[in-house]
Structure formats: structure tokens, C-alpha cells
Amino acid sequence: MTTLDDPGRLLAVWEAAATAPPAARGPVLLHAAGLLPDLDAALDLPVGTVAALAARLSVDSFGDPVDAVLTCGCGEVLDVALPLEPVAGLPAGVTGTVAGGALRVRAPTARDLLAAGRSGDPLGTLLARCVRDAADRPVAPAELTADQRRAVDAAAEELAGAAAVVLRTRCPGCGETVVAALDVAELLCERVAGRAPAVLAEVATLAAAYGWAEADILGLPAGRRRAYLALAARRAV
Ligand SMILES: [Zn+2]
Known part of the structure; x- marks a missing residue:
């Protein structure tokens, strides 16, 4: 079991977190922790696989649940005890087929997110990299019908696993439901920085x-x- 109880490893992760681009933070942290020895290969892992590994490292190193802070639209700050153990156990897909097998969707990786971040059309870049037709040719986003786009989006969310967990909690101040995306790598950074x-x-x-x-x-x-x-x-x- 790899944990950050080792002080040298903890400081290596703390240092790596300060300079990693947000899109690659998960793989960079896990590499610095010694969990993924090959950074190049880590950048090619599905984002869900990386998020589940980061959740596991967080639980093993700092315990569970984690204290998270959410801010409601009304300004109320909510303290939430967030269990990461179930997130660590979420399966991550690699590829899925949609539209009756006409399209194949691959789970995005950190490398895909980095490329999307550098392009003028992030969503289009992500689709072009992660969607293939039955003959394994890339599909231009503009070629997709509205139905196909919806199916691709749904498949991508399913494949993302631990990287697409959404928190929902009721705000005691205004009674509204607060919805926030869970960023496992960000939480790990905060715990390491603490x-x-x-x-x-x-x-x-x-x-x-x-x-x-x-x-x-x-x-x-x-x-x-x-x-x-x-x-x-x-x-x-
Ligand atoms: Zn509120």
C-alpha cells in the first residue's frame, strides 16, 4: 500500500502539485507519490482511472471521509464530510460504443485534456481525439447529429467514472440544492498542503x-x- 506517511514522498507530491498544469495534476501527483513510475504512460491513462487512484491514495494517507467546503450561490459556506472510499472503488471505462456501434468513444486522458486546453476549440478537440467511426477513423464533431452528440456525451460521462462525480447537498441557508463537481486531485492537493x-x-x-x-x-x-x-x-x- 502506497501512502504519503513517508515525509519525503509527501514533500515530493507537495512540490509537484505547485507546478503541475491543472489538466495533468492527477497523473503528476500520482507519479510524484511513486504510484505511477512512468509519467508518460500516466498521462495516457483514462481520467477516471487516475481519479480513482488519487481517491485511494487520499484515503490511505489521510483517512476518510474528507472535510470539504462548498459555497452555495446564496453565499452560505457548507462544510461537508465527503466519503472518498466509494469514489476510489468506481470502475473506469476505456472505450464504449454508441449509435448502434457506428461510433466508438474513448475515455479522455490527461494528454487529451492538455491538447484541448491548448486549442481554440477545447470541446471540438476532445471530440476529435476521443471519437472514432466503425472503421476507426476520427470523426469531425460537425459530422455528428444532435442525437449522436447526446449519446457521445452520455458515454463519455459514463467512462469518466471517478473523474465525473458530482456532489449534491441541500443548503441549510436557502434550501436550494448545491451541485459541485468533485475534483479528487484538488482535494488531494489540499490535504497534502495541509x-x-x-x-x-x-x-x-x-x-x-x-x-x-x-x-x-x-x-x-x-x-x-x-x-x-x-x-x-x-x-x-
Ligand atoms: Zn444557499
Whole structure:
């Protein structure tokens, strides 16, 4: 089981999160965590697979449920205890067929999202990359009928799995239903950012007390790190 209990791994993920483009954040975080050794291959995984892995890492490292904050249109801020365990277990599809087999839809990957983000027509780019006809030729979005477009959209949402989870909760302030897309990678970033300052402070304390290098401190087994921290605290008194 890979977790971020290892302080060196946690800091690597924290650092990667700061520079990763949003569309590739999931694969970049999982790569930094050591879960996906090949970043190039990780960028080609279906977004649902990546989101489910990120949910699993989040649960294993920080527990479940996660405290999430939603803001209603009326301005009310809602604290929600959000269980990620079911999200980690959601199946992710790779391809599906629609329109009686005339079209094949592939689950988008981070690489598809990056390409869409760079283009002037993100949705068109995504469709052109992810939809093929029965002869495996790309289909121009303009060639799709309205019915086919609806079927493609529905198939894409189904394939997205954990990457397309939507939260619904009632606002106690105004009684309206608040709907928000769940961004598992974003939540993982927040949880990592919440823990990182404490890890950095521990490293700084041990470095100041004993003159050890950061890499050596991060390499200490957890029990010994705690024992040395306790000793340093006693010396400082
Ligand atoms: Zn409200």
C-alpha cells in the first residue's frame, strides 16, 4: 500500500502539485507519490482511472471521509464530510460504443485534456481525439447529429467514472440544492498542503538541533524521527 506517511514522498507530491498544469495534476501527483513510475504512460491513462487512484491514495494517507467546503450561490459556506472510499472503488471505462456501434468513444486522458486546453476549440478537440467511426477513423464533431452528440456525451460521462462525480447537498441557508463537481486531485492537493508545513517544521527542527542534511532526516524511520524530535524539544527547554 502506497501512502504519503513517508515525509519525503509527501514533500515530493507537495512540490509537484505547485507546478503541475491543472489538466495533468492527477497523473503528476500520482507519479510524484511513486504510484505511477512512468509519467508518460500516466498521462495516457483514462481520467477516471487516475481519479480513482488519487481517491485511494487520499484515503490511505489521510483517512476518510474528507472535510470539504462548498459555497452555495446564496453565499452560505457548507462544510461537508465527503466519503472518498466509494469514489476510489468506481470502475473506469476505456472505450464504449454508441449509435448502434457506428461510433466508438474513448475515455479522455490527461494528454487529451492538455491538447484541448491548448486549442481554440477545447470541446471540438476532445471530440476529435476521443471519437472514432466503425472503421476507426476520427470523426469531425460537425459530422455528428444532435442525437449522436447526446449519446457521445452520455458515454463519455459514463467512462469518466471517478473523474465525473458530482456532489449534491441541500443548503441549510436557502434550501436550494448545491451541485459541485468533485475534483479528487484538488482535494488531494489540499490535504497534502495541509500536512506539508508540519513536515517542513520537523525537518527544520532536526537540522537545527543536530546539523543533519534534509535527505538524511527524511530518510529516518518514523519512530526514530519522533524520538529525535522529542530529544530536541527537551534540549530546547
Ligand atoms: Zn444557499
